[in-house]
Amino acid sequence: MQELTYPFDGKMILKKSKKLKRALLERQTDFLEKRIAVLGGSTTHDIIRILELFLLEQGIRPVFYESEYAQYWQDAMFDNPRLTDFAPELIFIHTSNRNVTDYPAPADTKERVEELFSEQFSHFRVMWDKLADTYHCPVIQNNFEYPYYRLLGNQEAVYIQGRISFLNRLNEAFYQYAREHENFYIHDINYLSAAYGLESWSDPLYWHMYKYACCMQAIPAFAHNLSLIIKSIFGKNKKALALDLDNTLWGGIVGDDGPENLEIGQETPMGQVYAEFQAYLKAQKDIGVMLTVNSKNEEENALAGLRHPEGVLKPEDFILIKANWEPKSQNISEIAQELAILPDSMVFVDDNPAEREIVQLQIPGVAVPEIGTPEQYVKILDRSGFFEVTKLSEDDRKRNEMYLANAERKKQQAQFGDYREYLRSLEMKGTIKPFEALYMARIAQLSNKSNQFNLTTRRYTQNEIEAFAADERYITRYGKLADRFGDNGVVSVVIGRCGAAEDAAAYLQDGQTARKTDASADRSVLHIELWLMSCRVLKRDMEYAMMDSIVEACRARGIGTIMGYYYPTAKNAMVKDFYAVMGFEKTEKTDTGVTSWRFVIPADYAPKNTVIAVEKESV
């Protein structure tokens, strides 16, 4: 809802949080539930209250564990049945410069300062190590904000005895730890407090009166910023920008004014503003954001505008350009369809409030920021955090190339009469193997963001994925696919548990009981707990190649039967009959629409995939 999208009115949110929460819970039912432990070094009550709103807004329904006042370290370090029972899926450590227990004094020697630094840093490091060992879940840690007074004045950051120098060094050590540990993320309150205004942020009244590390009014900004990391970790980032052209990417109307009269480039102050905005957008491609155009224009005018010599964005920076006179909501639906993403993973940017309103009303879930005036565009998009980076993976950087390659493939497809012939012409090479260390992050990421081609829509953390890989009862497969236009990376994941035939009843519910009790030593049936595929490789026969690999793995273990399950969601109707297509027979259907499917591996099973050359496990 608009009340919770940046730029928001924090004071209103604080005041009306109860009403907002009610509205959020009424609006949606299919939330992603997550258990989040908040371990505080100061009061956390209102942070949790407001964080809940921003997470609900992102489709995540949190259940919170809150440490007793300032018990973050004790909670983490010592046996803690309450936290163990809670089984957190994410831990947030809320500390601030008030939690640094010992600062250097001006008279301290270099050795003494080093000693203090190492004491203070190891206090945190041992805690992080312990948390990783015990809970195997993502950890988010605040860095340190600057103190509100400076004993050494302007030299506070220069002298190693100064608090700013000390905190800067601690922060750098925190960042280094984050670089070296995959499941560890920094919540940058140092930047946030600067952006908010340090003087208001660290109003000492709130510390001395209520033991809050920042002022009450800053809590919405704080909670919003934190929610961005959490939703990104849980796969709720947006994927694509749909951009208007006239008065959004340049000043003026290309159809009326002509491309030569547009405001873009270094000639005028307004032209510079638009050029900076274009440069900001172009850089989004490097973090895997897909750029598209959604503009009311003749296509040739749109292209002429984009070819403006002073412009930063060029036609080839966009994966799709929709310049026509159709309603923009319709264009958004079509763009989503052509990119094989859901409309709610798009962000629509338009200077015209009327266009924004129509899109907002017509397409639920699409983000439509109120971007203000041209000089505010960058700030508003940036602070909205639609594409919050938690993992800068090779895959993200390549995503634009991959989609462009897809467009090339479509052109090729048109030239072939026979689809098989076309598939063969792609010279596809697949790699299908049990989960490997190198791909755990990507596999977890896929499990969190695949909605459409996903039979059970189970979401897993990286630690859970690693646990499956190490568990002998499980058969795991990831699939990579490359062709002559490019490498798609890891695109398919299957996880199956070897169990007894009777376990099927539990899987028709949710499979939890089958897994928890795991009573029988009978391992004669493979129950498929997860089967997903990225939509960018639909109709490439990759699913057949995965099936072949699973059958082979079953045979190696003497398993003769495979059970598949389909749990319907609002988004996965495309795979309702997937198992029928794979040759399974339907065995049961529950009232809630869950279906189970059986495949008895025939002695003369012939590989279903004939178009992808698969590199297999070397056993």
Next chain:
Amino acid sequence: MSREEVFEKLNEVFRDVFDDEEITVTDQTTADDIEEWDSLEHINLLAAVEQAFGMKFNMGQVVSMKNVGEMADIILSQLG
């Protein structure tokens, strides 16, 4: 702003913060009279009151305030 107007505005703030349209505060109202008004909600309440009246309580005032009547007195003196 008259004392009556202050109370009128305070009622609005209380109703928003405690999400209860029935609340009407008087000079004698204290935290004991409103079920959800605990020490944690108190912080939120004060922040909302400050925003509504465009003023700030200092620490001394926060510590000594005994009931809504005293809150209104402080608001009136600040707006003075």
